[in-house]
Amino acid sequence: MGTCIGRRPIDVMCGSTQGRSPANRRFTVGSSRARAELAQQGTRGDVVVPSRTMQRSQCVRNGPHDVGGAPPCDGVRVLLLWDRHLARRTTPGMTGPDTGMTDPRPARDRVDPYLGTRVHVVGARQARPNLPRSGCPFCVGGLEAPEPYDVRWFPNRWPAMEGDRCDVVLYTSEHDATFWSLGVDGARKVVDLWADRTTELGARDDVDFVLVFENRGPEVGATISHPHGQIYAYDHVPARPAARLGARWRPDLEPGARAVVAHGQWTAWVPFAPRFPVEVAVAPVEQAPDLPSLGDAAREELAVVLIDVLARLDQLYDQPLPYMMWLNQRPTTGPGRPGYDHAWFNIEIVSPWRSAGVQRFIAAAEVAGDEYFNPVVPEDLADRLRGLPGGR
Structure with missing residues (x-):
């Protein structure tokens, strides 16, 4: 069964596979590595790893990281982005995202109580990659x-x-x-x-x-x-x-x-x-x-x-x-x-x-x-x- 992230089709998959390459790895629910990846990537609960061979993003879903319209399963959500331009920290010539100040929580508006200035706090945008000149x-x-x-x-x-x-x-x-x-x-x-x-x-x-x-x-x-x-x-x-x-x-x-x-x-x-x-x-x-x-x-x-x-x-x-x-x-x-x-x-x-x-x-x-x-x-x-x- 498929659903969408950003209006792009993905496949919903469950389970884990050991020994795969980083581009095709999946994670199980209790995996400490998956939790670490989640915290490090900071993209609204997604673990993002590159895949140059896949033509669509794939997803392993779990509870709070739910994707609407997909059946429940026992995995954490993993997005395998096939395009090399978003292969963070793994593509030669690309500067990775600043993960030190990244926050996966949804964007929130804050208003200065004295000046009335509105500030959109969007911590997840720190994860944006700096793209190489080519491609x-x-x-x-x-x-x-x-x-x-x-x-x-x-x-x-x-x-x-x-x-x-x-x-x-x-x-x-x-x-x-x-x-x-x-x-x-x-x-x-x-x-x-x-x-x-x-x-x-x-x-x-x-x-x-x-x-x-x-x-x-x-x-x-x-x-x-x-x-x-x-x-x-x-x-x-x-x-x-x-x-x-x-x-x-x-x-x-x-x-x-x-x-x-x-x-x-x-x-x-x-x-x-x-x-x-x-x-x-x-x-x-x-x-x-x-x-x-x-x-x-x-x-x-x-x-x-x-x-x-x-x-x-x-x-x-x-x-x-x-x-x-x-x-x-x-x-x-x-x-x-x-x-x-x-x-x-x-x-x-x-x-x-x-x-x-x-x-x-x-x-x-x-x-x-x-x-x-x-x-x-x-x-x-x-x-x-x-x-x-x-x-x-």
Whole structure:
């Protein structure tokens, strides 16, 4: 009988076998080795060992480590991950997970009682492997892309929140591509996928806010260089989007010397008070609350302006720019929920680089005072970006 973990089929098996190779070993209920593996691996009660020969994960289940829908048995749960990219501590060239601070308990939210700051405590994410440069899991034939594709999404194997709330979005099967090199057709496919997932996730009763975002480059935490982004589906509206909604955020339609570029009904500019050395905002000239509400022409123009802006940013320092990008949309709507019809869809793109290869770190005074010191004059940044050719 089969069941699923992360929407992938597995086999439920029981019993123990002695003398097998580490890739195919199984453990019995009272096994001290199994308990030690459980504590060491720290992946929500799973023992994870690699197997290069199996085409599906296998599982030996026991009581508290139950997998819904599978019959009870007398073993501890063991996941044999056939893909070598997740063969922790055994694959040459791979850095293993930090198990010293790993905690298998489910993610929990904590709120600072004085500031109201929400912190998601996700100890299990310490077990994420640092992948080698070769054998990308997002390339065709890899772990997450067994078949050819243009764009695709799948559930994150290392979710920051539980309950199918974290997606990974692959922009292209081309490993060395960038968002702006996709061309308008490729970028439009990504925009449409963002919109589709916003609609699908937003229809859930347990989702109040859908955040589409991208971390590009190791300087901002990206562990895989293949072009991709992510989507988080929150069960609440995070503080910053809530504050912007409360302030009735609107685009700066007359930025003057801070203007970067305009395409059709879209405009891009450097904000008046940017927190980061490089910061660009993108928004439609006419109010629209979210991606799904954009018509065909507006989505096409959004693809054009994103390609243009991101191409300029990659030329700013004559090398690929690490950046963070996120989409600000209205909270999800439904019975008993506010409509937020006044929300104005926009995109923010920021980079910590203050010059080529030189990162500006958020330091103690800024963290302590929640006030920022930006060494780059916004008008100067906009002037430089205007002078660079945009992508097409």
